[in-house]
Amino acid sequence: MKKLLLAALLVVLCLGLCGCHGSRDSSAFEIPASFDTSRNYDITFWAKNDTNVTQTRIYEKAIRDFEALYPNITVHLKLYTDYSRIYNDVITNIATSTTPNVCISYPDHIATYLTGSQVMVPLDGLMADEKYGLKGSALLFDSPSREEVVPQFLNECVIGDAHYALPFMRSTEALYINKTFVEKLGYTLPEVLTWDFVWEVSDAAAQKNADGVYPLNGQKVMIPFIYKSTDNMMIQMLRQLDAPYSTADGRIEIFNDSTRSVLYAVRDHVKTGAFSTFKISSYPGNFLNAGQCVFAVDSTAGATWMGSRAPHMDIAASQVVDFDLAVRPIPQFDPEHPVMISQGPSVCVFNKTDPQEVLASWLFTQYLLTNDVQIAYSQTEGYVPVTYKAQRDSVYQDYLSRRGENSDLYYDIKIDAAGVLMDNTQNTFVTPVFNGSASLRDAAGQLIEETAKAVRRKKTVDDAFIDGLYDQISSLYRLDQLGAQAGGRASRKDLGPLPATSVLLLGALAAVWVLLGIVFLKQALKKRRAS
Amino acid sequence: MKKILALTLALMMLALSACAFAEGAPAVMSHEEFVNAELDTEVTVETYVQAKQSWWDGKGTIYTQAPDGAYFLYNMPMTQEEYDQLVPGTKIRVTGYKAEWSGEVEITEAVFEILEADPFIPEALDVTALLGTEELNAHQNELVSFKGAVVTAKKDAAGNDVAFLYNWDGSGQAGANNDLYFDVTINGNVYTFTVESYLCGEDTDVYKAVTELAIGDVIDMEGFLYWYNGANPHITKVVKAAE
Numbered sequence: 001m002k003k004l005l006l007a008a009l010l011v012v013l014c015l016g017l018c019g020c021h022g023s024r025d026s027s028a029f030e031i032p033a034s035f036d037t038s039r040n041y042d043i044t045f046w047a048k049n050d051t052n053v054t055q056t057r058i059y060e061k062a063i064r065d066f067e068a069l070y071p072n073i074t075v076h077l078k079l080y081t082d083y084s085r086i087y088n089d090v091i092t093n094i095a096t097s098t099t100p101n102v103c104i105s106y107p108d109h110i111a112t113y114l115t116g117s118q119v120m121v122p123l124d125g126l127m128a129d130e131k132y133g134l135k136g137s138a139l140l141f142d143s144p145s146r147e148e149v150v151p152q153f154l155n156e157c158v159i160g161d162a163h164y165a166l167p168f169m170r171s172t173e174a175l176y177i178n179k180t181f182v183e184k185l186g187y188t189l190p191e192v193l194t195w196d197f198v199w200e201v202s203d204a205a206a207q208k209n210a211d212g213v214y215p216l217n218g219q220k221v222m223i224p225f226i227y228k229s230t231d232n233m234m235i236q237m238l239r240q241l242d243a244p245y246s247t248a249d250g251r252i253e254i255f256n257d258s259t260r261s262v263l264y265a266v267r268d269h270v271k272t273g274a275f276s277t278f279k280i281s282s283y284p285g286n287f288l289n290a291g292q293c294v295f296a297v298d299s300t301a302g303a304t305w306m307g308s309r310a311p312h313m314d315i316a317a318s319q320v321v322d323f324d325l326a327v328r329p330i331p332q333f334d335p336e337h338p339v340m341i342s343q344g345p346s347v348c349v350f351n352k353t354d355p356q357e358v359l360a361s362w363l364f365t366q367y368l369l370t371n372d373v374q375i376a377y378s379q380t381e382g383y384v385p386v387t388y389k390a391q392r393d394s395v396y397q398d399y400l401s402r403r404g405e406n407s408d409l410y411y412d413i414k415i416d417a418a419g420v421l422m423d424n425t426q427n428t429f430v431t432p433v434f435n436g437s438a439s440l441r442d443a444a445g446q447l448i449e450e451t452a453k454a455v456r457r458k459k460t461v462d463d464a465f466i467d468g469l470y471d472q473i474s475s476l477y478r479l480d481q482l483g484a485q486a487g488g489r490a491s492r493k494d495l496g497p498l499p500a501t502s503v504l505l506l507g508a509l510a511a512v513w514v515l516l517g518i519v520f521l522k523q524a525l526k527k528r529r530a531s
Numbered sequence: 532m533k534k535i536l537a538l539t540l541a542l543m544m545l546a547l548s549a550c551a552f553a554e555g556a557p558a559v560m561s562h563e564e565f566v567n568a569e570l571d572t573e574v575t576v577e578t579y580v581q582a583k584q585s586w587w588d589g590k591g592t593i594y595t596q597a598p599d600g601a602y603f604l605y606n607m608p609m610t611q612e613e614y615d616q617l618v619p620g621t622k623i624r625v626t627g628y629k630a631e632w633s634g635e636v637e638i639t640e641a642v643f644e645i646l647e648a649d650p651f652i653p654e655a656l657d658v659t660a661l662l663g664t665e666e667l668n669a670h671q672n673e674l675v676s677f678k679g680a681v682v683t684a685k686k687d688a689a690g691n692d693v694a695f696l697y698n699w700d701g702s703g704q705a706g707a708n709n710d711l712y713f714d715v716t717i718n719g720n721v722y723t724f725t726v727e728s729y730l731c732g733e734d735t736d737v738y739k740a741v742t743e744l745a746i747g748d749v750i751d752m753e754g755f756l757y758w759y760n761g762a763n764p765h766i767t768k769v770v771k772a773a774e
Contacts, residue, residue, distance in 0.1 A: 053688040053702040079707050081698070282633040286760060315760045456571040457628065 029121045031129055032355050035138070037072050041360040043101035044076045046089070048345055050301060051081045052312075054380045062373045066364055069140040073360045083109070087438075094119055099350040101361040107156060107430070108438040110164050110348050115435050121349040122162035126362050134366065143366050148389040156430045157346050165346035167386040168368055169377060171301040172340045172421045172428060173232055173330050176284070176413070180323040181205060181216055181294045192335035193328055195237075198225060198295055199265065202274035205294050217321075221292045223276045225269070226284035228298040230277050231445030236341050237262045238444075239429055240333045245444075250434035252479045254444060255470040263451045263466055270455040279449055280456070286314050291321035297330055300382030301344070303417035309407045311414075327416040329424060342421075342428035344383065375399070379409060382417030384425075391422075436482040443477040557626055562600025568629050574638060575626040578602050579619075579651040581674060582755065582767065585729040586614040592729075593617060594672065594755045594765075595625075596653050601672035603637040603757070605630070620650025635758040636671060655753045662717055667762055675756045675764065679772055680715035680722075682748040694744040708733050711741045715750070724752065727765040740769040 045063070049055035056079060063075040078100070080086045087109045093099045094116045105113075113119050127146060131138035135145040146154075153167035175193060182189050185204050190197065202224035208214045214222035227233045234254075238245050243258030269275040278284060284296030285305040296306065305312045307325040332338050347368055349361045367373065374390035377383065379399055385391050400419075404412035421428070431437065450469055454461050474480045557575040560568065568574050577597060584592040590606040591614040604625060609617075617623070627641025655676040661667040662677070684692035687701045695713040696703075703709025711726040731737045744750070754766035 049702055051698050051700065051702050053698075053700040056702045056704070057688060077704075079702070079704055079709075081702075081709075280630075280632075282760075286633065319760075453571070453628075457573075458571075 027353070028118055029351050029355055029358050031125055031132070032359055035132065035359050035363070036356050037070075039072060039356065041073045041357050042076065043073060043357065043361050043364060044078060045364065046078045046080065046086055046100040046103040048080045048083055048086060048104045050381060052304075052380055055377060058373065058376045058380065061376075062368065065372070066141075066367045069367075070360070070363065073364065075364055080104075087112075101350055101352065101357065102365050103348055103350065104168060104345045105165065105348050106343075106438075107159060107165060107346060107433045108441060110346075111159050111433045111435050111437055113348070114159060114164065118351050120164050121351050121358055121362070122164060123157075123166065123349065123362070124162050126349075127163065132359060132363065134369075139363070139366070141367055141370055144369050144387040144389040148387050149369070150386055150388060150391075150425065152342065152425055152428060153386045156342060159433050165348040166365055166369060168345045168347045169301075169374075169383040170342055170344040170386055170421060171299050171381070171383050172342060172424065173229070173236070173297055174300045174303070174382070174417045174420045175328045175330050176288060176296040176298065176303075176306045177326045177328060178288060178291070178294050178323050179326040181291075184216065189326055189328075190335070191328070192338055193331045194335055195265070195331045195333060198331045199269055199274065201294060202269060203272050206273040208273075216294075217291045219290075219292060221287075221290075223273075223281055223287055223293055225275045225295040226277065226281060226287055226293050226297070227275075227448075228278045228284050228296075228302070229445065230279070230448040231441045232341055232343075233297070234259070234262060234444040234448055235431055235441070236330060236339065237333075239341075240339045246432050246434075246437070246440055248432045248434075250432070250436060250482055252440060252474075252482055254440065254447075254479075255474065259447065260463075260466050263447060263461070263469075266448050266451045267455050267461040270452045275452070277449060277452055280452060283314060285310070288325075289313065289321070290315055290319045291323060299343070300384075300417035300421055303327070303382035303414040304380075304411060306417075307413045309411075311408050311411055325413055327413055327420060329420050338424060338427050340420075340424060340428055342425075342430055344386075371395070378418070382414050382421075384418050384421045436478075439477040439482065440479060443473045443479055446473055446477070559624065562597060562602075565600070565602070565629070570629055570631055572629055573626065574629045575624065576602055576638070577622065577624050577646065580617045580621040580623060581619055581652070582730060583614065583617060584727065586611055591617070594674075594730075595623070596651075596673055598651065598653070601670075601674070601755075603635065603672045603755075604641055604643075605632075605637040605639050607638075607641045607643060609643070616645060620652050622646040622648035622651065633759050634761065658756070659717060662722060662762070663720055667756070668758070670756050671758050673756050674753065676754075677715075677717060677724075677752045677764070680717050680750050680752060682744050682746055682750060683714040683716045683721055684746045685712070685714050692746060694746050694748075695741050705742075706733070711738065713741055713744060715752075722762075724754070724764055724766050725757075727757070730755075730765050731767055737767055737769050741766070744769070 047059050059077055063077060067073060067075060083106055086103065090099060090103060090113060094113065110120065127133050129136055135143050153170050157163045157165040157167060177189065179189055182201055185201060187201055205216050205222060205224035212220050216222060235245060238258055241258045244253035244256055246252055266275065284293060284298050287293035288296040288306060289308055304310060308320050308322045329338050330340055347365050349358065349365055352358050369387055371390045371393050374385040374387055375393060375396045378385045385396065390396055400415060402410045403415040404410060447469060451461055454465065559575050559577050565574055565576055578595040579597060580593055581596050582594040589608055591609050592606060593604040595602045595604060623643045623645055625638060625641045625643045627638040630637055630639045653674055655674045656670060657678060658667060658670055658675045659678045682694050685696055687693045687696060695711050697709040697711065699712050708728045710728045712723055714721050714723050726738055726741050749772040751770050751772050752766050753768040754764040757763050757765045
């Protein structure tokens with residue numbers, strides 16, 4: 001009988017092991033009871049800056065200050081200037097288990113990282129940890145409490161049912177306006193501009209003389225309205241129209257009539273010469289500063305490149321013209337209820353086999369939310385600190401109050417741009433995050449780019465063109481497959497008959513159990529007869 | 532009778548083939564015709580690969596030059612294997628759209644085919660005397676050289692004089708494969724030159740040479756005459772000028 005029980009146990013164990021195989025690449029992170037300061041830790045931090053040396057220096061200072069507090073942790077900084085390069089490198093390094101410890105990312109990208117098993121550390125437990133969590137008792141720095149992190153920004157880091165990042169900086173898009181030109185054309189600039197207003201003024205600005213010179217600026221170049229990020233343009237226009245984009249679980253809904261109406265607006269105003277994009281023409285700020293643009297939409301984190309007194313300039317001084325620059329929220333369909341995107345870098349933590357190393361990574365991640373780092377970094381561009389603790393700090397309030405004192409730290413356009421987000425935090429939104437949401441975002445922008453290019457290439461943009469474009473973009477970005485995945489989850493679609501190998505395996509397992517049962521019964525009967 | 536029928540059929544097939552070829556293969560432009568073509572129109576040119584900037588996400592960016600002028604092929608769709616075949620000197624026929632981005636005239640969304648031909652690698656054209664003149668634009672994207680340039684100080688973030696910066700403002704770092712920016716004085720004027728890291732990365736001789744420059748060095752340079760709101764040569768070779 002003992003032999004029989006042993007055999008059954010072995011079978012069960014084997015089955016259990018088979019079930020485990022492939023389910024995990026590494027173990028889930030568990031928070032250590034305490035941080036082991038007797039050991040040394042080397043952690044890598046992959047960061048993104050806006051090709052801005054001040055931001056680089058702030059990262060470096062934050063690392064120095066952190067290492068002074070935790071001498072057993074060494075942080076190695078690797079700098080990027082492009083989110084897509086970080087994303088690509090992380091994906092490559094997931095395959096070789098050489099991911100960084102801490103990384104600046106967008107939630108869309110984190111959703112893809114999460115398709116690997118135990119690659120990312122969910123931060124909910126860490127945030128709530130009494131000793132090492134936000135405002136934890138064992139921290140060696142003054143961290144914000146959870147309530148002091150702006151809830152909208154923190155919620156943007158929820159993917160599925162857990163937080164997989166902390167917000168680092170937030171921005172939105174702003175409309176940078178050559179007010180001098182608007183008024184020269186006979187218009188008065190409202191506080192919140194409608195799309196109709198922007199299109200109308202842009203069409204007027206696009207009028208040119210027979211000799212090719214634009215009367216508005218006396219030059220042969222004028223692109224009245226340039227949009228930097230056309231994915232944001234499409235996403236925000238759809239949200240303002242309350243039109244579908246995607247569901248939370250990844251069903252693709254962008255190919256609809258509202259999208260079509262946006263594309264027709266793009267068509268009409270590319271045709272008049274009123275509208276272009278960064279990908280087609282160049283940076284909006286360059287045209288704006290050269291007096292060749294009336295409306296430039298770009299990130300608030302690009303504010304230091306806007307205006308004839310801008311601290312950063314990408315064109316020769318001889319090309320810069322003097323004009324009054326105004327900053328407003330992006331154009332709206334309903335100016336009474338403005339809607340705009342929230343964007344900006346977040347910080348995620350990668351899982352490692354050593355929980356102490358992960359804890360060291362978490363401590364550094366959290367350090368990036370301290371007031372010194374938050375305030376200093378936000379001042380480099382039109383960013384907003386992600387904590388109320390930093391926003392309400394007297395140092396930050398003093399910074400805001402000194403708007404316009406100079407064209408560097410207190411550059412008025414930069415502070416105005418940050419103000420657009422501070423004043424509208426409650427009017428911001430983010431798009432659903434799922435594996436593939438980054439592709440959908442790219443596709444949203446590409447619809448506008450392809451439409452604009454088609455008009456420039458004298459192609460007919462009509463319903464047939466847009467139908468074809470929908471098919472092309474859906475296929476190019478594999479949105480048809482994403483949609484099928486989401487639909488599959490929702491509808492539990494029939495997967496067909498089991499493969500023959502599976503049938504064979506299950507049959508063999510059943511046969512083993514039947515044989516064991518027969519042996520067991522035989523033994524029991526024998527025992528009864530004997531007794 | 533059968534022979535006449537066969538001959539007629541053969542002639543008809545030849546004519547049909549010629550028609551198909553004529554419709555399928557757009558006319559190849561000279562460089563002058565390319566320059567005169569409107570932006571956003573379809574163009575076809577035959578040119579020779581000179582250097583490759585990068586392959587990324589199924590697209591390659593290529594510097595090319597024919598005997599009568601140069602073409603920058605931006606984000607041309609291709610596989611990694613196709614990209615690897617495009618070695619310097621390879622002749623290709625390219626059909627795409629003429630575009631302009633920040634002053635850089637390029638061909639985008641192009642398709643290409645490799646042609647059988649002897650390789651062509653031009654001599655670098657000395658344009659030192661053309662710097663600062665409008666005439667320089669006529670040589671956009673060509674392999675050019677600049678002679679007798681004096682390395683001139685740039686300021687780093689701390690205000691120190693340095694011979695070069697990682698990224699335009701020093702925001703990059705060694706080991707991160709950032710672009711290099713350095714100033715030189717030619718004919719009394721200061722110009723900024725770039726080592727574009729996607730074209731010539733950290734492991735190349737020119738990248739190493741620039742990181743070893745000292746203020747006051749007199750150098751000769753070669754590179755491709757890229758344009759970004761003005762001339763922005765992508766330097767591929769730096770040597771100390773002969774004493």
